[in-house]
Amino acid sequence: MRFKENKAIYLQIADLICNNILQGRLSEDERIPSVRECAATVEVNANTCARAYDWLQGQDIIFTKRGLGYFVCNGAKNVIRNIKKQEFFNEILPEVANQMLSLNITMEDLNNEIIKHQMKK
Amino acid sequence: MRFKENKAIYLQIADLICNNILQGRLSEDERIPSVRECAATVEVNANTCARAYDWLQGQDIIFTKRGLGYFVCNGAKNVIRNIKKQEFFNEILPEVANQMLSLNITMEDLNNEIIKHQMKK
Amino acid sequence: MRFKENKAIYLQIADLICNNILQGRLSEDERIPSVRECAATVEVNANTCARAYDWLQGQDIIFTKRGLGYFVCNGAKNVIRNIKKQEFFNEILPEVANQMLSLNITMEDLNNEIIKHQMKK
Amino acid sequence: MRFKENKAIYLQIADLICNNILQGRLSEDERIPSVRECAATVEVNANTCARAYDWLQGQDIIFTKRGLGYFVCNGAKNVIRNIKKQEFFNEILPEVANQMLSLNITMEDLNNEIIKHQMKK
DNA sequence: GTGGTCTAGACCACC
DNA sequence: GTGGTCTAGACCACA
Numbered sequence A, B, C, D: 001m002r003f004k005e006n007k008a009i010y011l012q013i014a015d016l017i018c019n020n021i022l023q024g025r026l027s028e029d030e031r032i033p034s035v036r037e038c039a040a041t042v043e044v045n046a047n048t049c050a051r052a053y054d055w056l057q058g059q060d061i062i063f064t065k066r067g068l069g070y071f072v073c074n075g076a077k078n079v080i081r082n083i084k085k086q087e088f089f090n091e092i093l094p095e096v097a098n099q100m101l102s103l104n105i106t107m108e109d110l111n112n113e114i115i116k117h118q119m120k121k
Numbered sequence E: 001g002t003g004g005t006c007t008a009g010a011c012c013a014c015c
Numbered sequence F: 001g002t003g004g005t006c007t008a009g010a011c012c013a014c015a
Helices: A007-021 A037-040 A046-058 A074-104 A107-120 B011-024 B033-040 B048-057 B076-103 B108-121 C007-021 C033-040 C044-056 C074-104 C107-120 D009-023 D035-042 D048-058 D076-103 D107-120
Strands: A062-065 A070-073 B060-067 B069-072 C064-067 C069-072 D062-065 D070-074
Touching: A007 A037, A007 A046, A037 A046, A046 A062, A046 A070, A062 B108, A062 C069, A070 B033, A074 A107, A074 B076, A074 B108, A107 B076, A107 B108, B011 B033, B011 B076, B033 D076, B048 B060, B076 B108, C007 C033, C007 C044, C007 C074, C033 C044, C044 C064, C044 C069, C074 C107, C074 D076, C074 D107, C107 D076, C107 D107, D009 D035, D009 D048, D009 D076, D009 D107, D035 D048, D048 D062, D076 D107
Parallel strands: none
Antiparallel strands: A062 A070, B060 B069, C064 C069, D062 D070
8 A cells, every 4th residue: 555655654544444434344343453464454564553553542443352353442433533623623724724825825726626636536 | 933843843944934935024035044043033953944944955945155145046936836836736635625525524614714714814 | 984075975975875876786676774874884973874865865866764764766877877977067077178278188198097097996 | 257156266266367377368477456356356255355365375376565466476387287287187087087987978978078168168 | 673853062164 | 254064962753
């Protein structure tokens, strides 16, 4: 798998898991792939996946059962949405607003561009 | 001066200079503060400012006259705008589009939020 | 290792790496010695090597994989050759031509001298 | 006047004087322009010219008569030729020979290029 | 382990 | 005064 350069790989892996949860490919209480499976499928060092899982655990998105593996927490979806919302409104949006001003980008430009991106999906 | 935690200080200093150029507080061919002056005003080590200036020079935004100091390049504004535009359209926007989808944020929500931010300025 | 006095050490280290690439001792996509290894072998401060590597990265000669090290870019050889050619034809050659005129050195003298130097290698 | 970036300005000014001497535009024992005149014509700070003159004096190319100015030394031409020869054979030529090898530039290429440069003059 | 950043302080060449 | 380089040593994030 290809990762972005400007974000830590372990965070991108965590994000991957989050999206799988949000979109229902992993449901609450379900077991997620082991660290080694994960490492194999995304082709990174197992330590990196372990770190991603560790981060997810710290956010109360997954939890561990000794000897069994990692499982999705109850309410994980909400937690994820809150984290993403906070990130979106507190970090991304202000940046967008700033850059639009300094680059003279209008709301129309922005909307058109976003629609273009969303169409691709 | 207070710097963000998640971005290298020298890049934030570079950004500071860029904004001063974009907004006309520094004009083309004008001399910018010396490395040491800069270091004193933003309260960092001179090496850190030197690194910022070095980065700006590599981007053809400023140039150096030996023994005299750094000066804004002709065309610096354009260079800066291009760098910022590239960053905006290639990195920030796709992220925004993604998050909007996964958080069910509508274009209207986005527009309202952005306007709110821009009003503050 | 001994360095020339009239050229920054970090540039001489960069040149070292370039020659290793040109002469096939480092091939494309291969990992180059870590900053600290490099520093130990050429006996300079690690920061100086880091700066050399940073410069090489800016020239698209090497790139970094986080946590893993620096690797030779695809096409690095060409990039290096272009840089060296530009330097040769735009800076060194005009100087040679000038000095030959003012010192009354003939083409024959020049050729003989160069052959002498090349034989030593 | 435009100066090269890669060589100290005061040395380029010194070189200018040397060439004027070599080519007979300044003869031995003749007075050369004052530091201030020189500074005005090449458009640099007077200190820079002073430094050039100082260097020339250290090389026994010019000497000073108090209150009168700087004058070309007897034998200046020879001194200059020797300096230039030394520089040419010990510093420039080895570099040329090296680069030719690593860039696969033949003696023919070199000769053609040099002739091209010399024709321009 | 890796690279990346930052500080503090030094020395140099240059203008 | 200016920028440029180098050292020594520290701390951090990342794999």
